Amino acid sequence: MFKTRLLSGIVLVAAALVLIITGREVLLVSTCTISLIGMYELYRVYKMERTAAAAAGYLAAVVFYTDLYFSWIPDTMVFVLGFMIVLLGIYVFSYPKYHASQIMAVFFGVFYVAVMLSCIYQVRMMAKGAYIVWLIFLCSWGCDTCAYCVGVKFGRHKMSPVLSPKKSVEGAVGGLAGTFLLTVVYGMAFRPQMGITSARVFLLAAISTVGGVISMIGDLTASAIKRNYEIKDYGTLIPGHGGILDRFDSVIFTAPVIYYLAAYLMQL
Secondary structure, three states, rough: OOHHHHOOOEHHHHHHHHHHHOOOHEEEEEEOOHHHHHHHHHHHHHHOOHHHHHHHHHHHHHHHHHHHOOOOOOOOHHHHHHHHHHHHHHHHHHHOOOHHHHHHHHHHHHHHHHHHHHHHHHHHHOOHHHHOOHHHHHHHHHHHHHHHHHHHHHOOOEEEEEEEEEHHHHHHHHHHHHHHHHHHHHHHOHHHHHOOOOOHHHHHHHHHHHHHHHHHHHHHHHHHHHHHOOOOOOOOOOOOOOHHHHHHHHHHHHHHHHHHHHHHHHOO
């Protein structure tokens, strides 16, 4: 199992390197595809992955990503309200096919998966985004790895005994410390390319550490949904890891955090 998980992890990192370094249309299309798969996994939890309501969710995600490229929707609220009206139209005209909770799950899925993951592409398209975008993965996958290593060795106090019994407070602290140090090393290595001072490197590390805190919330959120519906994994797409949502649960949360913090703080 460990070997399978390790090999899958290596393939994931290699794929991320290729897609993010390439950027632009390739990254946009691949992120949209990953989002659609993640939405399918989430909708399957609610037993509606192949329904008309779910199809409206998939279409909304494609429309959102298309707008990121062409910017043809004048206001984000037009997209939000338009999607809500379409979804409620499906709900009332097919009544009683869907339960209200299922319709809300479809609406939630678009923003929880597609919109939040789209921030990977949006960070990549920022000035110096080719370098800043890696903070998303440093404070999610990096934090998770460091937390695991420290937790296995020193973990004594449970952080969330009901949701995730194996996670410890010591592991969480180790994960955040590791995230900070990894970002400092990364920032110093690429400081000339980013054109920033050493002080800015530590600012990036602070941003990444905040992202690490949020990544834990993202991880536990995915676990909470799985426990509510008594499932082990969202899917089997990634051997040893589960589905897209099992592997990208923390990235979903860190991507928008890094996008907005970097966009604001790096301008100060």
